[in-house]
Amino acid sequence: MSTEVRVPTLGESVTEATVATWFKKPGDTVAQDEMLCELETDKVTVEVPAPAAGTLAEIVAEEGATVGVDALLANIAEEGNAGPEEMTPKGSSRETASGAGTERGGEVAEEVASENSGGSEGGESVDVMVPSLGESVSEATVATWFKKVGDSVNQDEMLCELETDKVSVEVPAPASGVLSEIVAEEGTTVDASAKLAVLTSGGAAPAKSAPSEETSSAPAPSSEGGKDRDVEDAPSAKKLMAEKGLSSSDVKGSGRDGRVMKEDVLNALNKPAEKTEAKQAPRAPAPAEDADREERVKMTRLRQTIARRLKEAQNTAAMLTTYNEVDMTEVMALRSEYKELFEKKHGVRLGFMSFFTKACGHALKEVPEVNAEIDGTDVIYKNFVHMGIATGTPTGLVVPVIRNTDTMSFAEIEKAIAEKGKRARDGKLSMADMQGGTFTISNGGVYGSLMSSPILNPPQSGILGMHKIQERPMVVNGEIVIRPMMYLALSYDHRIVDGKGAVTFLVRVKEALEDPRRLLMDL
Template identity: 60%
Template sequence: MATEIRVPTLGESVAEATIARWMKKVGDAIATDEPLVELETDKVSIEVPAPAAGTLEEIAAQEGETVEVGALLGMIAAGGAKPKTETDKAGSGKPGAKENQETKMAGGGQIVEVNVPSAGESVTEAQVGEIYKKVGDAVKTDEALLELETDKAAQEVMSPVDGVIRELMVSSGDEVAVGSLLLRIEQGASAGAAAPAAEKPAAASPAPAKPAESGRPPAPSAQKLMTEQGLKASDVAGSGKEGQVLKGDVLAALERGAPSQPAETPKVARPASPVEDEAREERVKMTRLRQTIARRLKDAQATAAMLTTFNEVDMTAVMELRKKYKDLFEKKHGVKLGFMGFFTKAVCYALKEIPAVNAEIDGTDLIYKNFCHIGVAVGTDRGLVVPVVRDADRMGIAEIEKEIGRLGLAARDGKLSMADMQGGTFTISNGGVYGSLMSTPILNAPQSGILGMHKIQERPMVVGGQIVIRPMMYLALSYDHRIVDGKEAVTFLVRIKDVLEDPERLVLDL
């Protein structure tokens, strides 16, 4: 029986890839999860692992060909697989490596190896955070062993079996690749049982990224585009494996108007602190998540023509509606009626009228999103994360409140999945929960708009010639002026104001 090898899902908005190279040829014996073929997209280079053991029977797509997601790459015939080596069992460091492997110790029970799990598309490494267990500790199935931090989220690694930790291969702060070995557990052992002493091996120093001109050649699609535009590989900063230039890198360079790679700004050495101050300072390494947040926020400012416009909304109608129905709402739907449901529906309403705010730039193209995936910024002790309420425009307020509640809890517990944070088209940030009266939020690239909510504060307002006290909130819309004109930005905020001051519009779709 033959097994098909097909192009896997390549990530949000990526529909095709180019075959860079085959690592096997027809007739070669292969093992399950052994890398077979390397694919290149505009954004990343990935390896496709073997879905089954056997012999490579057919190669259906040749190197240099462009293939769509789901397309047939080749066929594997059953039988003829070569046995895995000890290195394979310990984790190859490839995304396709199995997360847990079983071996036998010379004197004892079944040993289960726990490897770095796959953390989602384009994530190839992580940083070891807190380690909850030590060598000799007993663990239960699904008990948290340690925490890993990637560029996008933090996740806990759970024990696959009951047993005792016999070897711990990493320490807090270590950089580890997807598939590499974290620890070994002796399955079924008790905490008091003796075991051979094991020391953590010396960690290999991570290889520095190679510049494009001294690493791998550019991806075929990137090479073609560079040839058309008269660029050299040295003109483009490569983001692929070993500094390889991908098509997306070339597009980014062209967008900057570069035929030459901008020189990296040299780091200015921090002057030493006075002796009396240095003793009272604490130096802490930034987590990968915090480093990524810092880089993305700075990139957003450097890339977009960012501008912020303001308005204010009288929250009287929403607050009265919430007060009137909150008990009945919670009884019926099992979730509290907050303000985010109203704001999310109001944003969806405004995005349909002003689609430019829901668009993004891709090279020289504008991509208009005919759907509303609303990101909701959530502050956690690890940093800011933005889980996404997908298809919020198709949801009722109760559904939105339930999904926001689920995502907020997962964010605080460090259990957000990659799918929870991908694909947002617009973001809402509620600084009002911390008491912020006004701010200028930074875009969540590649999105073109972000709405800042703020503290509700009673202020004197003139209504019908009379001075009255009303609960008011300042709204801020930061937007990419390359896509959104000032008139559109102002109109967008006015529509949100209109809907929130007269919530019946949401019901009547006016």
């Protein structure tokens, strides 16, 4: 019986990819979720995991082949079955395997020995592997182990938590048993196909005094010596480097084992000054009386990514901010009048975010360039609104995306915001939850901010900053009255959005909030 390996979903508007690298060859044994190959699209690199354990029987799409979504890449002969041209020769039974009589005799003998010893120990060993991390994510850091060696675990019970530059990923136990070995300790950086631990299923933990020599001396493949040129760069990257007169040593690779991707070459071309940029001066040593009162903590991967992306936004976009203020009287009155009825009917509280989300969606229809993005020399206009809602979490700022808010009701928006916000705070967001946004709203007012200039969330061209509602004296119809006012800030990419468009967008948001009936009338 064989299992087909097919091209996974490649993302919005991406219909084909190029097979960049095969990490396995026909005849190799693969574990479920182990990375088989890497596909390269015009946007991201996509790793393809094994859908089942077994033997890679056949590669249908070789390196360099262009494939569409759901195209057949390979076939896996499941355990106990041989793939084409990999049939077990006669006599290659367990007795033959234990004598290392075939090409894979050593491996099979090891499996037989493991199974036999497992029977005497009361269980068999089960590897705990890094789960799928999502598109373009090739490594993670082991953040926390919830179990220690010798602990009993149930199937699907959480063993540890990994931290990527986007989200936290929990690793469940693949089987019930005893945690017999932790291979990757807390703080270790692991790639997408690494082994994290070993379980002994259905029995007691093996004696710690007799570890397998092979296991104890089998660390992850060495990457010493920097960028090992035995690593094959992506075909599109090699082509672009040849066209631009670059060598691999000129480009910092972000792929597996330092592999250079097309995106890395483009980054090197767009930021030539980066190579000669002076490194940050070393920190002067603290005075002796202060040194013992300092604490040095390594930045989390999420915080490092936040820092990198914010700086990239400043370096890449021609970012400018325009300001206005909005009288929140009508929105607050409407909310006060209907909040109890709204919550009773829809089961969710009526907040201000749904008003702002609807107002922004309304304004984006009139000023579509604020909802667009630049791709090379093209401008891509989005005829939909996928709203990013910036959310503070204990580990840093994340931006979950709510799709198609332009077609949603107030209740649907409030429910989606509440659900995504809870998952963000619990560290349960997936990669898909944070991809595809076309515009972002950031509410610094919840922390008391009176005014700020938000930074763009690339490749988006606009972000709205909300702030604290504060009563201020305002002149209305020639009289001074006290009104609840909020400053609004729109940061935008001046490469694509002109000042007129930015101001028009902000004025439309202001008008919709000061007279919410406009949203009903589409005015």
